[in-house]
Amino acid sequence: MKNIRKREIGFHKPSIGKEEARAVFSVLKKGWLTMGEKTQEFERNFSKYIGAKNSISVNSCTAALHLALAAIGLKEGDEVIIPDMTFTATGEVVTYFKAKPVIIDVREGDLLIDPEKIEKALTKKTKAIIPVHYGGQPCDMNEIMEIAKKYNLFVIEDSAHCLPAYYKEKKIGTIGDITCFSFYATKTITTGEGGMCTTENDDWAEKIKILRLHGISKDAWKRYQKGGSWYYEVIKAGFKYNLTDIQSAIGIEQLKKANYFYDERKKIADKYIAEFKEVEGIRTIKLHNDRTNSWHLFPIFLDLNYLKISRDQFIEELGKRGIGASVHFIPLHRHPFYKSLGFKAEDFPVSEIVYPSLISLPIYPSLKKAEQNYIIENVIDLINENKR
Numbered sequence: 001m002k003n004i005r006k007r008e009i010g011f012h013k014p015s016i017g018k019e020e021a022r023a024v025f026s027v028l029k030k031g032w033l034t035m036g037e038k039t040q041e042f043e044r045n046f047s048k049y050i051g052a053k054n055s056i057s058v059n060s061c062t063a064a065l066h067l068a069l070a071a072i073g074l075k076e077g078d079e080v081i082i083p084d085m086t087f088t089a090t091g092e093v094v095t096y097f098k099a100k101p102v103i104i105d106v107r108e109g110d111l112l113i114d115p116e117k118i119e120k121a122l123t124k125k126t127k128a129i130i131p132v133h134y135g136g137q138p139c140d141m142n143e144i145m146e147i148a149k150k151y152n153l154f155v156i157e158d159s160a161h162c163l164p165a166y167y168k169e170k171k172i173g174t175i176g177d178i179t180c181f182s183f184y185a186t187k188t189i190t191t192g193e194g195g196m197c198t199t200e201n202d203d204w205a206e207k208i209k210i211l212r213l214h215g216i217s218k219d220a221w222k223r224y225q226k227g228g229s230w231y232y233e234v235i236k237a238g239f240k241y242n243l244t245d246i247q248s249a250i251g252i253e254q255l256k257k258a259n260y261f262y263d264e265r266k267k268i269a270d271k272y273i274a275e276f277k278e279v280e281g282i283r284t285i286k287l288h289n290d291r292t293n294s295w296h297l298f299p300i301f302l303d304l305n306y307l308k309i310s311r312d313q314f315i316e317e318l319g320k321r322g323i324g325a326s327v328h329f330i331p332l333h334r335h336p337f338y339k340s341l342g343f344k345a346e347d348f349p350v351s352e353i354v355y356p357s358l359i360s361l362p363i364y365p366s367l368k369k370a371e372q373n374y375i376i377e378n379v380i381d382l383i384n385e386n387k388r
């Protein structure tokens with residue numbers, strides 16, 4: 001063991017530079033702090049970057065998912081199919097409508113939703129599927145869109161991890177009915193908190209725009225522009241989900257760097273993969289060569305038969321060496337809330353096997369080469385020291 005406690009490598013650090021600071025200062029100086037011109041500029045730039053027709057910003061990906069489900073008209077009693085290996089946001093938004101999240105097991109190699117299991121979970125009440133692009137690798141979108149077409153379902157992509165990525169020739173954000181992105185502090189680009197819906201459907205875009213700001217009619221949006229008037233009409237019970245110009249100013253700068261951030265994460269991922277390839281007792285996520293991976297997360301799977309320590313102990317040992325690690329995710333079905341909806345461990349054999357072995361390692365643009373080498377060295381040392 002080398003350099004114990006000499007280093008402190010955080011699990012994540014956002015990449016915020018002078019450009020973001022300058023952009024925020026300029027908004028503060030100008031004096032228009034909340035949703036306005038900067039937010040519209042961010043949305044325009046986002047549409048251009050993704051190649052999407054409409055981009056509607058909101059204050060989180062959770063809000064984006066909520067409004068996406070509102071846009072497609074989710075109703076009480078409807079069912080929405082979601083994967084077990086995700087953050088609770090994916091499931092909680094379904095319950096906002098008194099609809100039922102139907103949680104299904106993921107695939108063992110890539111932790112993505114399995115189209116075959118989607119078909120088995122369909123009922124007359126199924127209204128939508130929310131595929132989660134786990135860690136940044138897109139789901140089997142062709143198969144999922146085909147099922148949706150066949151059974152008349154909507155596809156709302158939870159793309160909180162997945163910016164930027166391609167599935168075959170298509171950029172994520174242009175495939176499903178509505179795609180939801182996150183700009184939370186740990187995601188691939190950040191505005192502190194924030195989210196975006198992209199959609200090719202103008203009616204849904206309009207509906208989301210109205211709902212994100214108190215249900216105020218579209219013409220009243222103009223009141224947030226130069227020459228707007230005091231008059232507005234409330235046409236729905238909406239929400240207070242808008243982004244601010246302060247956040248959008250950060251987002252505009254982050255978006256300019258999104259490709260650079262991706263290149264840096266990809267280099268880190270490639271190095272982890274190469275270094276762990278021959279290491280017994282550890283495996284990395286299965287990749288598909290018809291899609292790219294945004295590399296929001298770098299998960300590793302420990303071979304618990306090979307090791308005499310548990311995953312929790314492994315993370316603790318990494319912590320003692322100054323390395324921050326995490327777990328994505330505690331499967332939904334294991335949480336008391338989802339248990340209370342009737343989900344049981346025996347219906348999730350894959351996540352039950354995978355979860356106790358899963359660790360997310362640091363992956364972010366500012367992670368230094370020496371830091372990554374130190375992480376790799378220590379992971380391999382720990383494996384060798386704790387062989388059964």
Ligand SMILES: *Cc1c(COP(=O)(O)O)cnc(C)c1O
Nearest residue numbers: 060061062087089160182183184
């Ligand atoms: C982070 C995350 C969300 C929620 O994003 P927020 O912007 O924090 O609301 C949704 N789904 C997944 C899979 C996430 O990791």
